[in-house]
Amino acid sequence: MALLLGGCGGPLSALDPAGPGTASIARLWWMMFWGSAAIFLLTMVLFAIVMLRPNWGARVSPLRWIVCGGLGLPALVLPPLAGYSLWTGEALLPTADRDAVRIEAEAAMWSWTFRYPDHGGAETVDILHLPEGEPVEIHLTSRDVIHSFWIPRLTGKRDNIPGQVNVLWLQADGAAGEEGAIEGTCAEYCGIGHAAMRFEVRVHPEDKMEAAIAATPRGDPPRMRTELPVPAGLPVEPLR
Amino acid sequence: MTREKDAGAPPEARDPIRLHKALTRIWGAGPGLARLSSTNHSVLGMRFMITAGVFFLIGGILAMIIRAQLSTPQSAFLGAETYSQIFTLHGTVMMFLFAIPMLEGLAGYMLPKLMGARDLAFPRLTAFGYWCYLFGGSIIVLSLLFGVAPDSGWFMYVPLSSKPHSPGVNSDVWLLGITFVEISALTFATTLVVSILKIRAPGMTLGRMPIFAWYMLVTSLMIILGFPPLILGSILLEAERAFGLPFFDPTRGGSALLWQHLFWIFGHPEVYIIFIPAAGVLSTIVPVFARHPLVGYRAIVAALVAFGFLSFGIWAHHMYTTGIPHMALAFFSLASSLVVVPTAIQIFAWLATFAHGRPRWDVPMLYLFGFLWIFVMGGLTGVMVAMVPFDLQAHDTHFVVAHMHYVLVGGFVFPLLAGLYYWLPLATGRASRFTLARPGFWLIFIGFNLTFFMMHLTGLLGMPRRVFTYPGHEGWMWLNVLSSIGGMVLTMGFAVILADLALHARFGRRARRDPWEGGTLDWAIPRPPTFYAFASLPRIETRADRIDPRELGRELAAGEGYLGDTRNGWQETLGIHVTTGEADQVIIFPRQSYEPLVTAATVGLTVLAMLFKLYPVAVAGFFVVSAMFVFRAQSAGLREDHGPLPIGRGEAVPPHTEAESSPPLLALVVALVADGTILASLIYAGFYNWLVAANWPPPELARGGLIPVALAVAALVAASGCARGALAALGRGGNPVPWIGAGIFAGLAVTGIVGAILAGLPDPRSHAHPATVFMLVGYIGLHAYVGLLFLVSNALRYRAGYLSARRRLDLRLTRVWQDYTAVSGIVILLVVLALPALAPLAEGRP
Amino acid sequence: MKEQAPARLLWMVAGFAVWSSAFIVLYSLQGLGCAYGWPDPAYRLVLFAVLGLHLGAIALLFRRSRERLASGFLRPVVELALWAALVATLLTFAPALLLTACR
Incomplete structure (x- = not known):
């Protein structure tokens, strides 16, 4: 438990929010965690009691056991949980009226290409620059197979699927200038280079975005990429 | 041939050891490699x-x-x-x-x-x-x-x-x-x-x-x-x-x-x-x-x-x-x-x-x-x-x-x-x-x-x-x-x-009967289980987890239940009415054989041929397997009418070949539910691509053509009608073979028309739309082909004496199959006619 | 004998068959509406109407089952299954129909 509460950090931790998306999901997680722990304990205690004290449970009729446990307990827990979760989900959706910055993330085996139409249309590879405190709409596409764009510290993942454009809304608060504090990864298995398909996230104040993008040399490999053994047969150029 | 022993003999006349040996x-x-035929x-x-x-x-x-x-x-x-x-x-x-x-x-x-x-x-x-x-x-x-x-x-x-x-x-x-x-x-x-x-x-x-x-x-x-x-x-x-x-x-x-x-x-x-x-x-x-x-x-x-x-x-x-x-x-x-x-x-x-x-x-x-x-x-x-x-x-x-x-x-x-x-x-x-x-x-x-x-x-x-x-x-x-x-x-x-x-x-030491004091029938049989499981079959009067296996086990071993004796060397068990639970037929199982092994091995070779892209071999394997299924069907069932057979406790029921609701009929219906789910999934696939996929509408529409579709519907209905005709003829004690012959003709017509429709389609490799139509129409062809196998088997088995006015099971199966083929075929043809009209609408997707 | 026809077993799945139908129809309509950009309030009302029809169908099944099924094992089980189907239909779809339809 101490491990659980203490060690929540890390560049890919979903429990260490750096934006409103992950913050709301982490809130949902902790609610569910404590609720689940309580229900688990309740079940185990009931099992212990019926095994050790046979007469205690016999006072409750079988029908009541089934109705209270099988219908009552879920009826008590599920509607609020599902309601809260759907409400959280609505808030995560990209909405048309938000004045969001647009960034395109194109996945290919096995690298990420990011384009910034709102910041001069430049392109970076495997390094994503985000404006601090601004809502961003990431337009996700794929050049070959299905990939999945995931920055656990900012929000949930969404797939890059060939033949369609998916849109993900996110926002990075703080962490500006902290190198290596936020990372992203491909979450959907996409072939032998899947493990190496990581990217680095750098957050800048809005007015420094364009300079930072322009200063990113192409082919500058992100920190974590070089430490992975490159799989045999990894092509230098993404497949068409 | 009918050396039926009286299964209703008084219980005390029975000896558990003799019954065990006979069963x-x-x-x-069988020992050793003969087990492979089990x-x-x-x-x-x-x-x-x-x-x-x-x-x-x-x-x-x-x-x-x-x-x-x-x-x-x-x-x-x-x-x-x-x-x-x-x-x-x-x-x-x-x-x-x-x-x-x-x-x-x-x-x-x-x-x-x-x-x-x-x-x-x-x-x-x-x-x-x-x-x-x-x-x-x-x-x-x-x-x-x-x-x-x-x-x-x-x-x-x-x-x-x-x-x-x-x-x-x-x-x-x-x-x-x-x-x-x-x-x-x-x-x-x-x-x-x-x-x-x-x-x-x-x-x-x-x-x-x-x-x-x-x-x-x-x-x-x-x-x-x-x-x-x-x-x-x-x-x-x-x-x-x-x-x-x-x-x-x-x-x-x-x-x-x-x-x-x-x-x-x-x-x-x-x-x-x-x-x-x-x-x-x-x-x-x-x-x-x-x-x-x-x-x-x-x-x-x-x-x-x-x-x-x-x-x-x-x-x-x-x-x-x-x-x-x-x-x-x-x-x-x-x-x-x-x-x-x-x-x-x-x-x-x-x-x-x-x-x-x-x-x-x-x-x-x-x-x-x-x-x-x-x-x-x-x-x-x-x-x-x-x-x-x-x-x-x-x-x-x-x-x-x-x-x-x-x-x-x-x-x-x-x-x-x-x-x-x-x-x-x-x-x-x-x-x-x-x-x-x-x-x-x-x-x-x-x-x-x-x-x-x-x-x-x-x-x-x-x-x-x-x-x-x-x-x-x-x-x-x-x-x-x-x-x-x-x-x-x-x-x-x-x-x-x-x-x-x-x-x-x-x-491990020898276990006694019902070591856990369970209340279910499994503990009423010999341990380890004998091949026949129950020396005689129980009658159940209470919920089947509240019986006393020790007492019941002894009675059943002594042959005091149903089918407590052997008859004609048959492997018998009782079939019951689904809801009333009363015995309504004696099911006589086919003898053990190597046919399942041989058929599965042939299917396996066909799969390997597909894996190694030896498609001519795979096609040959497909036809050999079809022939095997027809051949396998030739040895099932009985060549005579038996009427009600005594099953003990003073009851008598017909063998499954003469029963109203025989297991194979139910099995065919269940299998057709699975088959229909395959078809539904295929139709879903067609509509799904139409609704969401990129690069629609297709460059060239796959049209079935009104005349071929009308002909196909007519042939499908005719094939189904022939199956009904054959069943009615047999029921009257007549000869179903002319009807079966006509059914084969109708089935061949269906495959021919389906082939013509397939040949007239745009290249199915060009787009998902013609590819889906190709599969849909092919589905009809495959079912018509299997229908032909049914009909050939029917004709052969009629000649061999397996069919009679009372033993009509084969023709009832054929009728169900042909009805399904006709209904699914007509649904498919309607979808095929509708798709070309729908496909251009995909342009309207924002 | 009619009372005991094996087809009576289908009563056990009747309620959830309606639930399945509601699932298929609503999911398809939702997909169609999004693909062709149907205008929202009307579109949502159609979905609610479809849900209402399915709930009505289950209510009808309740009445029919009471007429058709004699007491015994099947009737209470069918009744339980119908209740489950009714609640499941309401809870699976009604809250969902209030949400954002096409994003």
């Missing part, structure tokens, strides 16, 4: 379970390799390529080659014994299914030795698994091998549905069935409806890979997400298909150890019905991240939450049974405790991942790996081990020693929790699934080390259990 002569499976449910059930056990060990070794690789960052143990084959095979082996066949084997072994029957409905089909499973499974596992094992994940997502990105034979191994194994699952499920509904002890109405039969009935029906979408998906993907029909290729009007839909419409019910039988085992064991009958029998049956349906409405909860709109996701999220209710009803019914009984503690209870601990936890994380926002984080991470293993190991392996220790004395006839069962349990329990609890945390810290290594700065390392240590402890636990089983088999 063993008839039912015995069609007996005990032999086959055990064989299924042992084979599945071997695959479990193989899958377990693969899991150990995975854990060794992930235990440290930047491990140089395995390369990415090998790792991808190993994790793909681990999932594939555990799901398709361990879990499903294991539950089938258990059900095949136990159900006849629990329901008071001597065998399953279709022994030769069961044997055929076993060989299909063995050959298909072997193809998949052996591919690893040649380095060509499937490597795109057990879910085989396109386009990664399609030709441009997986040019090797790896994906074909999966698609062909798994389809082969799934045919086995479908035949087995059909057998189980019919066996449960038709072949029980007289007096065992539905409300008196042992509860395990209800679980298996629901499971089998779920297999019937759940496996066809994946079979269709596999066929479409193989057609795309081998022949270029672009169902999943977005550049040619296909959709990558279509595969995910088809896969998960199968894949989610699959999880419940695995869990429900295991819950059935627990519902059988709980009352024995609670020393109180199971409470809430009706509530559980209703919960199972709800379970079965809801599990189908959940498939897209594996697809929350694919961009499906929130409203649609909410359907799946809410349905996923609702599934909790039937599960909770189960668990509280068990708790209530304990609460009202006088529980005692023994080894099976230990595993029940393990189940409850692990499964409840897995169920709770299941609710978590059912919630859309949380799943957006947890999806495709080790959190899901943890959840899934908690549910599947907790919900399947632990109940299975409980069942193993419960039924071991029955299967081996030896009392359990249990010296190693307890340490084995604790090793498994602790090892399991250590391995998989940690994965919740690695997942939340961002570790994706299926990465073969990681740099090491993410904070995952110690958790992975602990997981790997847990994996070793878990493995030791299974090794201890294996040792325990070996000791049991070698040193």
Whole structure:
């Protein structure tokens, strides 16, 4: 438990929010965690009691056991949980009226290409620059197979699927200038280079975005990429 | 020929030893290699379970390799390529080659014994299914030795698994091998549905069935409806890979997400298909150890019905991240939450049974405790991942790996081990020693929790699934080390259990009848089970988990029940009316034979020919297999009318050849439900691509043409009419052959017209639209062809004397088949006519 | 004998068959509406109307089942299954229909 509460950090931790998306999901997680722990304990205690004290449970009729446990307990827990979760989900959706910055993330085996139409249309590879405190709409596409764009510290993942454009809304608060504090990864298995398909996230104040993008040399490999053994047969150029 | 002995002789005249010898002569499976011809449910059930056990060990070794690789960052143990084959095979082996066949084997072994029957409905089909499973499974596992094992994940997502990105034979191994194994699952499920509904002890109405039969009935029906979408998906993907029909290729009007839909419409019910039988085992064991009958029998049956349906409405909860709109996701999220209710009803019914009984503690209870601990936890994380926002984080991470293993190991392996220790004395006839069962349990329990609890945390810290290594700065390392240590402890636990089983088999003392004081029929038979299971069949007057097996066992062994004598060397059991439970026919099983083995081997060779792209050989194999099925049908049934046969207790019923509702008729209806699900999935695929895929409308529309379609409809209706004519003629005592001849003519006409329509289509490789129409029309052609096989078999069997005015079963089967072909054909032709009108509308999509 | 026809077993799945139908129809309409950009309030009302029809169908099944099924094992089980189907239909779809339809 101490491990659980203490060690929540890390560049890919979903429990260490750096934006409103992950913050709301982490809130949902902790609610569910404590609720689940309580229900688990309740079940185990009931099992212990019926095994050790046979007469205690016999006072409750079988029908009541089934109705209270099988219908009552879920009826008590599920509607609020599902309601809260759907409400959280609505808030995560990209909405048309938000004045969001647009960034395109194109996945290919096995690298990420990011384009910034709102910041001069430049392109970076495997390094994503985000404006601090601004809502961003990431337009996700794929050049070959299905990939999945995931920055656990900012929000949930969404797939890059060939033949369609998916849109993900996110926002990075703080962490500006902290190198290596936020990372992203491909979450959907996409072939032998899947493990190496990581990217680095750098957050800048809005007015420094364009300079930072322009200063990113192409082919500058992100920190974590070089430490992975490159799989045999990894092509230098993404497949068409 | 009819040397019928009087089965109604006074009981005292019977001698148990003589009866045992006579029955063993008839039912015995032969020594040595002759066992390969066995069609007996005990032999086959055990064989299924042992084979599945071997695959479990193989899958377990693969899991150990995975854990060794992930235990440290930047491990140089395995390369990415090998790792991808190993994790793909681990999932594939555990799901398709361990879990499903294991539950089938258990059900095949136990159900006849629990329901008071001597065998399953279709022994030769069961044997055929076993060989299909063995050959298909072997193809998949052996591919690893040649380095060509499937490597795109057990879910085989396109386009990664399609030709441009997986040019090797790896994906074909999966698609062909798994389809082969799934045919086995479908035949087995059909057998189980019919066996449960038709072949029980007289007096065992539905409300008196042992509860395990209800679980298996629901499971089998779920297999019937759940496996066809994946079979269709596999066929479409193989057609795309081998022949270029672009169902999943977005550049040619296909959709990558279509595969995910088809896969998960199968894949989610699959999880419940695995869990429900295991819950059935627990519902059988709980009352024995609670020393109180199971409470809430009706509530559980209703919960199972709800379970079965809801599990189908959940498939897209594996697809929350694919961009499906929130409203649609909410359907799946809410349905996923609702599934909790039937599960909770189960668990509280068990708790209530304990609460009202006088529980005692023994080894099976230990595993029940393990189940409850692990499964409840897995169920709770299941609710978590059912919630859309949380799943957006947890999806495709080790959190899901943890959840899934908690549910599947907790919900399947632990109940299975409980069942193993419960039924071991029955299967081996030896009392359990249990010296190693307890340490084995604790090793498994602790090892399991250590391995998989940690994965919740690695997942939340961002570790994706299926990465073969990681740099090491993410904070995952110690958790992975602990997981790997847990994996070793878990493995030791299974090794201890294996040792325990070996000791049991070698040193166990003879078990007495009904060692656990269970109240079900399985304990009323000799231990280890005889081939015929019941020397005579009981009459059931109470719920079938409240009988006294000791007293009943003695009576049945003495031949005091139904069919307490032998007749004509027939393998007999009783068929009953589905709802009243009264005996309505004597079912006479075909003798054991090598035909299932030979047919399955031929199918296996056909599959291999497709794998090696030797298509002429595959086509030849297809025709040889069709001929074998016709040939096989020639030896079934009886050549004479018998009228009612005495079955003891003063009752007499006709043999199944003359009965009103014979098992094969029900089986055909069940099989057609599966077949119709394949068609529905294909039509769904066509409309799905039309609705969402890129690059629509197609360059050239596939039009059936009004005149060919009208001709095809006429020929289909004529073929169905001929089948009815033949049946009516035979019923009047006339000659059905002219009608059969006309039916063959109509069938040939259907195939001819279908061929003409296919030839007139635009190139099916050009776009998903003509490809779908090609498959739809081909479906009619295939059914017309099988109809021809039916008709040829009918003609041959009429000449050989198997058909008479009273033995009309063959022609009734043909009529059902031809009716289905006509109805499905007309539906298809209407769709084919409608599609060209709809296709241009795709332009209107914003 | 009619009372005991095996087809009576279909009553056990009747309620959830309606639930399945609601699932298929609503999911298809949702997909169609999004693909062709149907205007929202009207579109949502159609979905609610479809849900209402299915709920009505289950209510009808309740009445019929009471007329058709004699007491015994089947009737209480069918009644439980129908209740489950009714609640499941309401809870699976009604909240979802309030949400964002096409994003």
